[in-house]
Amino acid sequence: MRLAAVLLLCPTAGRLLAQEPLETKLVVEQGGREIGREDFTLVKGRGQGAPGSSLKAAARYPANNPTLKLAATLEQTPEGALAKFQLEVDGPNGTTVILAAGSGARLIIRTVAKGSEAGRELPGGPDIVLLDDQVFSLYCAVADQATPAGKALTAVFPRTNRRASFVARRESGGEGGNNSRVTLSGGINGTLVTDARGRLFRLELPDAGTVVSRAKD
Numbered sequence: 001m002r003l004a005a006v007l008l009l010c011p012t013a014g015r016l017l018a019q020e021p022l023e024t025k026l027v028v029e030q031g032g033r034e035i036g037r038e039d040f041t042l043v044k045g046r047g048q049g050a051p052g053s054s055l056k057a058a059a060r061y062p063a064n065n066p067t068l069k070l071a072a073t074l075e076q077t078p079e080g081a082l083a084k085f086q087l088e089v090d091g092p093n094g095t096t097v098i099l100a101a102g103s104g105a106r107l108i109i110r111t112v113a114k115g116s117e118a119g120r121e122l123p124g125g126p127d128i129v130l131l132d133d134q135v136f137s138l139y140c141a142v143a144d145q146a147t148p149a150g151k152a153l154t155a156v157f158p159r160t161n162r163r164a165s166f167v168a169r170r171e172s173g174g175e176g177g178n179n180s181r182v183t184l185s186g187g188i189n190g191t192l193v194t195d196a197r198g199r200l201f202r203l204e205l206p207d208a209g210t211v212v213s214r215a216k217d
Helices: 002-005 013-018 136-145
Strands: 024-030 032-046 052-059 068-077 083-093 096-102 106-113 114-125 126-128 151-157 162-170 181-186 188-195 200-203 210-214
Touching: 013 114, 032 136, 052 136, 068 136, 083 126, 126 136, 136 151, 136 162, 136 181, 136 188, 136 200
Parallel strands: 126 151
Antiparallel strands: 024 032, 024 210, 032 052, 052 068, 068 083, 083 096, 096 106, 106 114, 151 162, 162 181, 181 188, 188 200, 200 210
């Protein structure tokens, strides 16, 4: 019943999210050329005062006069378990809302678009992280789970149904004061850097030619 309640979230919530002021700004580059921008906020606590963390993000491609806009919410428990995931995608073909909830070994995903609705159940568990190819602040959750010995994780991309197994290894030395560096290897290769508050500072995904960094303006 709890999973069902989470998946019945109002599909218009993403539109409200996209209008909220978000504190951290990112530039998305591919092949050395800017292709989009992303803003996000990462704070302690969840809805209704529950403990954990909440990430809200809004991305647009391209940055000016975008043809694709995405709004995401990710809430996690203090242990890093999924509490709420919502992704709204607004593109040339209309708006699609993707909701996900997990409990134990199950991950349930519901997709709602104009005139259609579909649900699917996937293997879940504590080592699952939900990512998207165009909302990069979601990688903050990867940094949270990384360990010096390397943590084996499985990424699920709800929008494309892609899964990728990889290892997130936290390096002993940080970058730039209190920044923390994590290397990714396996189905996802790259490096990510977070600041002292756990917010994404820089992400490099060489296989895709993608570099995400803090905006200077």
